[in-house]
Amino acid sequence: MKKDQLLTRRGALIAGAAALGAAGCAGVLASGGGDEPVRPVAPAPAPFPGPQASSVPEPSGYRLQPLTGYAPARAAPHRTRVRHEPFLRVYGRGRTMVLTFDDGPDPRYTPHILDTLAEYDVRAMFFVCGEMAVDNQDLLARMADDGHIVGNHTWTHPLLTQLKRSQIRWEMKRTSDVIENAYGQRPLWFRAPYGAWNRAAFQLGAEMGMEPLAWTVDTLDWTTPGTRTIVDRVEDGAAPGVVVLSHDAGGNRSQSVRALRHYLPDLLDSGYHITVPRRRYA
Incomplete structure (x- = not known):
């Protein structure tokens, strides 16, 4: 398929997804309460087509209610609820997926990932480590300009279960300070290193x-x-x-950079809407 035909097809998909987002954001779960998730009105389509397409892998031990949205995160208007499990997946109208990248930013690889996302007009989430972010604040500023979400992944990527409470606070707060300085606002999302x-x-x-x-599909890249x-x-695990x-x-991370260039257009051509979650409150 020629590139202009591919971009025309992708533009139609993105336009359709945007229309669904504008008309159907009511079909998402608020993070502030309730025991039952609000499901999409229409049944979710089948997973990514392929020789071994299957349902979403079971995410080891966590059982969560989803939340999602289509707009950039905004400052929390209320106290954040203390949870006992991380979110693992999101729901929205249509075939919604979220791409996340951890441990950066790294000037050797992050710019290439940002370039690919920009080429296809896709937003993603970056869970950054403070010790990497502090020396690459220009990349966090670019993430803000491009509409990506930046989350907190601690300062040194330690195993939190082996730290004192005061140490965990230091890891998280110092990273949030750097993010606020470079990105323009404090992070609204957090991911524990190693999923611990x-x-x-x-x-x-x-x-x-x-x-x-947390996450649903681990690429083990x-x-x-x-x-x-x-x-x-990514393609075998793809599903709403x-x-x-x-x-x-x-x-x-050169393999991760090259892989994104392959699977991102494939996902878009298959009708997936790659988006970022939005915080919602009861």
Whole structure:
């Protein structure tokens, strides 16, 4: 398919998704209360087509209610609820997915990821480590300009379950300070390194106005399994509500950069709307 035909087709998909977002944001869950999630009015379409397309993988031990949206995060108007589990997936009208990138920003890889996202007019989430962000604040400023969401991934990427409460607070607060300085606002989302959550992390995150977000599909790109393997993991796991975990730092991430260039246009051509979650309150 020629590039201009591909972009025309993708533009139609994006326009249709935007119309659904404007008309149907009522079909999302508010994060502030209620025991039952609000499901989309129409049944969710089938997962990403492929030789082994299957339902969304079960996300190891967490059972959560979803939330989603189509607009940039805004400052929290109310106290953030202390949760006991992180969010793993999102729901919206249509085939909604979220792409997330951890451990950056890294000037060797993050700009290439931002370039690919900009080429396809797609927004994503970046969970940054403070010790990386402090020396690359220009990349956080670009994320803000491009409409991406920046979340808190601690300062040094430690195992929180082995830290004292005061140490966890320091890791989170110092990172939020850097994000605010470079991005323009304090982060509204938090992700624990290694997915290792504890009570202190949930409580301190809520005190700082952040919601916890984990993931549904882990690309395991940090193991450098090969570009094709990363692409297959994303496309085989693609389904409405999926949150994909990748990395833009923490090692050689050239495979992650190349994989995004392959699976992102494939997802868009298959009708997926790649978006970012919006905080909602009861």
